[in-house]
Amino acid sequence: MTRSNTDTQTGAGAARGSAGPAAERWAGMRAEMKRDGWSWPEDNLEPSTRAGRFVGTVVPALFLIYLTEPVRQVFGEPHPVAIRVLVPAVVVVYAVTYMYAMLAERKTSHLVRAVTFSVMTVCGLTIAAILGPDDLVYMTYAISMALVQLPPLVGLIFGVVVTAALLIGTTISDGTPNLGSASVLIVLTVALFGIRQVIRSNAELRAARDEIATLAVAEERARLARDLHDVLGHSLTTITVKAGLARRLLESSGSVTPAVAELRDVEHLSRTALAEVRATVSGYRKASLPAELVGARAALAAAEIEADLPHAVDNVPAQLQEPFAYVLREGVTNVIRHSGARSCSVRLGDSWIEIRDDGAAAGSPGVGHGLAGLTERLEQVGGSLEAGPCPEGGFRLRATVPAQVAVRR
Incomplete structure (x- = not known):
């Protein structure tokens, strides 16, 4: 080649x-268009108001005025008595069935709609068979019903077929096609088909809007539950530890000064927790990794747990400092609450953070709000969470973010 x-x-x-x-x-x-074109329209419209019901009744009824023309033709021209009885009867059935179809909207079953359409089609064809192919123009009522209540492509095809039948019939009977009546039929068919598609699109948009609103409410609830757990869990744990330490100091030595210092810390933590709750509710709270390191050192010291923590966070990218701050807070809180550990170490990398303790690790971790909330936060930056007992004893919590995310500082 x-x-x-x-x-x-x-x-x-x-x-x-x-x-x-x-x-x-x-x-x-x-x-998708083909599938939707052959699907039956359902009753997914918004509830009608009184004005809407009035318009929906009066407007279709006004169009019935045109059905007086076949009756006028029967009595204005020489026809047998049977024809003069049959045509008005067919017109009445046609009009009543049409009004029923328009007022019932889409609340009837598929079978009822098909039977209604069949009755209207027979009525329209009967009028045209008696009075001539020009009167196929009165099939507009059957076409309207088909485009409103049957699958869209059924109504479109039906309208095109009736238009073609009118053109062929008038050409054979009169020698020239009745373009005026044919244009009425085809314009009506195309217009109603387009309106039908617009209505369906609007219904889908309303459904999507409602679904988005529901998801937004659910997301906000999840955010509040996650943030309040992170805020109150850590703060209340630290408050509890410091209050216990102050109690033990008073009970053991009776010394007031150290106990007062611990109580001052409790007061400060309480005020901080209150401010964080307010910020969480308003949606403006941001966690700080350096601040969480300071808080973790104080909380572990109050719990008499030896802390081995990093002194700087400069190697952690800015976009990862907030999620890592939440991991640090949750990890240290769990160490103080559940581990019974004597030491806790925290290690930081540019794309990971790890918290280890030497406490008792009883099986696999639970799936409460804490770890679930951390998993959600890390997923937002493409990261993952690992939690479980270490082979050499103790427990490990590790959060990792892919390197390509971490390098975007």
Whole structure:
């Protein structure tokens, strides 16, 4: 194969590759349109108001004025008595069925809609068979019903077929097609089909809007539950530890000065927790990794747990400091609450943080709000969480973020 042929084929392959996703999207859109085109419309409209019900009754009724024309033709021209009885009867059935179809909207079953459409079609064809193909124009009522209550493509095809029948019939009977009546039928068909699609799109948009609102409420509840757990869990744990330490100091030595210092810390922590709760509710709270390190050192010291913590966080990217701060807070809180540990170490990397203790690790970790909330926070930056007992004893909590995320400082 020559170089020119190779380049040509390579270019064609690249063109096919670039056009592939577009062709797939177009094929998917066509498949969706085809599927929706043959699906029955459901009663998913908003509840009607009194004004809406009035308009929905009066407007269809006004169009019935045109059905007086076949009756006028029967009595204005010489016809047998049977015809003069039959046509008005058919017109009445046609009008009543049409009004029933319009007022029932889409609350009837598929079978009832199909029977109603069949009755209207028979009535319209009967009028045209008696009075001539020009009167196929009165099939507008059956076409309207089909486009409103049957699958969209059924109504569209039905309207096109009736229009074609009118053109062929008038050409055969009169020698020239009745373009005026045909234009009425085709314009009505296309217009109602388009309106039907707009109504369906609006209904889908309303449903999507309601779903988005529901998801937003659920997301806000989850955020509040996660943030309040992180805020109050750590703060109340530290307050409890310091209050216990102050009690023990008073009971053991009776010395007031150390106990007062611890109680001052309790007061400060209480005020801080209150401010954090307010910030959480308002949605403006941000965790600080350096501040959490200071708080973790104080909380572990109050719990008489030896702390081995980093002194700086400069190596941690800015976008990871907040999620790592929550990991540190939750990890230290769990060490103080549950581990019974004598020592706790924290290690920081540019894309990971790890908290270890030498306490008792009873099986696998639970799935409460704490670890679940941390998992959600880390997922927002593409990270993951590992928690479990260490082979050499103790417990380990480790959060890791992919390197490509961590390098974006």
